[in-house]
Amino acid sequence: MRTTPPMPLPVKRALAKLGADIKAARLRRRITTTLMAERAFIARSTLQKVEQGDPGVSLGVYATVLFVLGLSERIADLADVGTDSVGLQLDEARLPQRVRGSKRPKEYSSAGQP
């Protein structure tokens, strides 16, 4: 990741927790970092970064590690339609394939956490 600009604090914290949880899950299974790294086809040094919640590590690495732990289901639901409260207010069937300036309200705001 090219983090010249700052990373949102809530995001940073979320990633840190994710890393900690991954580490905890590994310990519960009594798997060494070396073995985990082998199973995930990554270097032990990379696994360290993962367990620290390093934002620069690729999603592929995180996902594979979670898969090894048997915790990769939730990844697919991260941005699932059902979880998007903003989207539910719109006519799902008439979603444009492209965005174009229209007469409708400019946007639907709601960035950060709801």
Place this chain on the structure above:
Amino acid sequence: MRTTPPMPLPVKRALAKLGADIKAARLRRRITTTLMAERAFIARSTLQKVEQGDPGVSLGVYATVLFVLGLSERIADLADVGTDSVGLQLDEARLPQRVRGSKRPKEYSSAGQP
């Protein structure tokens, strides 16, 4: 990501869905790729990769994009203790800080999806 070895198919599919969902969420908000990229402090070309579920893109980028969409809460719960069915069977209070060969069963298996 250094994908000399193959990436687990279920994972690959999950990431593809994630990318598609992100794109759908953007369209619902009627935000252009250019604007999204600006808000997430990334290049438009990188956002394309994100919307394709590219495993090589860093988690930080994905997380920031989700944050901009207001969908970053679930990240922290990806590997939360409550979601780890394997871990619940162990004595949480006596988790070792390191793994060492013990008399207990070697491991608790259960990789892929339950």
Place this chain on the structure above:
DNA sequence: GCGGAATGACCGTTTTAATGGACATTAAAG
């Protein structure tokens, strides 16, 4: 205690992501 495996921290090298343009294509608005 002691021994030693496991972890944490560093670091130089190699591979790759992320960028920011340019150009072709597409589809929404009028």
Place this chain on the structure above:
DNA sequence: CTTTAATGTCCATTAAAACGGTCATTCCGC
């Protein structure tokens, strides 16, 4: 149908991830 912004693609450059090896430290098991 025409217009034209938005999207899709491709690409050279550059910044950074991922590697793998070493060394110090920690703490589990004996």
